[in-house]
Each structure stands twice: as structure tokens, then as C-alpha cells.
Amino acid sequence: MSLQSQKGGTQVLARRVSSGIAGLDALLDGGFPEGKVVLVLGEPGTGKTIMVSQFLHNGVTGQGDKGVYIGMNEPKTRFNTEMMSLGMDFAKLEREGKFAYVDATEVRRIPEQAKVGRIPVGGRELGLVNLIDLVQEGIDKLSPKRVVVDSISDLVFRFPQIEERRPAVLDIVEVLQSTGTTCLLTSELPTTGEDRVLQPEEYLAEGVILLRILRKGVRTLQVLKMRGSKVDTTPRPYVIKNTGLEVYATEEVYGQTMEK
Numbered sequence: 001m002s003l004q005s006q007k008g009g010t011q012v013l014a015r016r017v018s019s020g021i022a023g024l025d026a027l028l029d030g031g032f033p034e035g036k037v038v039l040v041l042g043e044p045g046t047g048k049t050i051m052v053s054q055f056l057h058n059g060v061t062g063q064g065d066k067g068v069y070i071g072m073n074e075p076k077t078r079f080n081t082e083m084m085s086l087g088m089d090f091a092k093l094e095r096e097g098k099f100a101y102v103d104a105t106e107v108r109r110i111p112e113q114a115k116v117g118r119i120p121v122g123g124r125e126l127g128l129v130n131l132i133d134l135v136q137e138g139i140d141k142l143s144p145k146r147v148v149v150d151s152i153s154d155l156v157f158r159f160p161q162i163e164e165r166r167p168a169v170l171d172i173v174e175v176l177q178s179t180g181t182t183c184l185l186t187s188e189l190p191t192t193g194e195d196r197v198l199q200p201e202e203y204l205a206e207g208v209i210l211l212r213i214l215r216k217g218v219r220t221l222q223v224l225k226m227r228g229s230k231v232d233t234t235p236r237p238y239v240i241k242n243t244g245l246e247v248y249a250t251e252e253v254y255g256q257t258m259e260k
């Protein structure tokens, strides 16, 4: 937790929520801003799921913050097994009532032409409504401090036009923001090269963290933005160990424009 001085000399309490990832709080001016939505962007395999899981796991074990994981990609059993191999026993936390896994994998499977009873509805809109319902369900169930939605890509890629996609993402971000919990959203990027197109979720989230694999074995984490925070925006190297992500907050990567 730290005091943050704002423009105009007014002191506003900007409480920080520890990220739970070794080295990351140093880049974030102490942690994530409490009650805000932060986006974690990166190609598949960069470590997004591991990172957001550490945020939840360490929140429970280190801070006593209850956490909810809304999974769009993998069923609970697979999630639990994968995280167990990294030393995170989510099944135990769930039994203790400190964590809830909300299975949102069905949302992805709603066909484009869906029906509610006999009334045809747009599948993608229905998917969005379902996800929002599931978020609410998870929050009602546990009153968590931390929420993760992993990932929103499948859902929002159903809205290929930017003008359709923007309100869809805004709906998700607004619902999360209204819960007062600190949230991490993940989104997959087809490419994280210099010529990549900015996604609407990057404008709409309070903060953005970009994970990249530069070349074999070299990974960087960059805090692209964090509104109202003095953050370190230098890409910093990170590794994935059998305990999860670890960021080297004072190191730099040379030749980082070099692509894989």
C-alpha cells in the first residue's frame, strides 16, 4: 500500500494490491491500483495464465484476499492440475472457501445463431451476457477482492469490427469495474511486434501489461500503462520457473527489437 500524490496537490489514497509476482510490484509503484481492471496481453505461451493465477493464489495465501477465476479456455480439472505443478493448490483453496473457479468455457461454444427458447438471438451477444452473468455469479458467491477473466479473446474476436468490439469490451470492463474488485483480464495477441494494431481493450483498461517472447528463452514483461501511477515502462526480462513467473525489475534486455 502506498500514498499517491495526484495533480493539483490533492492527496488521494491510491491503495495498491500486491501483484503476487516476484519483481513486479517494483515496476508498478507498489502493486496494481485497487479496484481497477488491468489487461495482461501476450501471445499464447507467454505465461498469462500462470501470472494471473499467481495474482490470485498469493492474494489468498499472502493477503487473505479471496479470489475468483473465470476460465474461458480450460475446464477446472485441467486448470487445477497445471497450477498444482507450479505449486499452487487451487482445489484446496476452493475447499476452504477462499477461491472459486467459474467455468465459462461454454460461453465460447455458443453458436453464432443461438436461441433462447424459440427466439433466435445473436450468439456473440448471448456469449457476452453469459460471461457477465458468470462474473456476477462468482462475485455473489464469494465476495472476492480479486477477480480474473482468462481470456476474453475468443469472445471479443467474435466482434471483428472495431466499432462492434469496442462496446463489447467496454461492457466487460464496466461490469468488472463496478464490482470494486481488483481485476486482471487476459487477452491473446496474434503478434506483439512493433507493427501490431492496438486493441480496444488496451484503451479501456486502467492498465496494460505486455508479455513477449523475443527469441528462444528470452521473455520480457512491459508495463505499457497504469493510469495515475508512476510505473516503470522499460521492458524487463522475466522467467517462468516451477514456482511461476519471476521478473528481473532492474535488468534490461539488449536487442529487444529483434523478433523471434
Ligand SMILES: Nc1ncnc2c1ncn2[C@@H]1O[C@H](COP(=O)(O)OP(=O)(O)O)[C@@H](O)[C@H]1O
Pocket: 042, 043, 044, 045, 046, 047, 048, 049, 050, 051, 085, 086, 240, 241, 242, 243
Ligand atoms: N514448470 C515450468 N517451468 C518452466 N516453464 C513453465 C513451467 N510450466 C509452464 N511453463 C511455461 O509456461 C508457458 C505457458 O504459460 P501459460 O500461462 O499457460 O501461457 P498463456 O496463458 O500465455 O498461453 C509455456 O511457455 C511453458 O513453457
Ligand SMILES: [Mg+2]
Pocket: 048, 049, 050, 073
Ligand atoms: Mg492461458
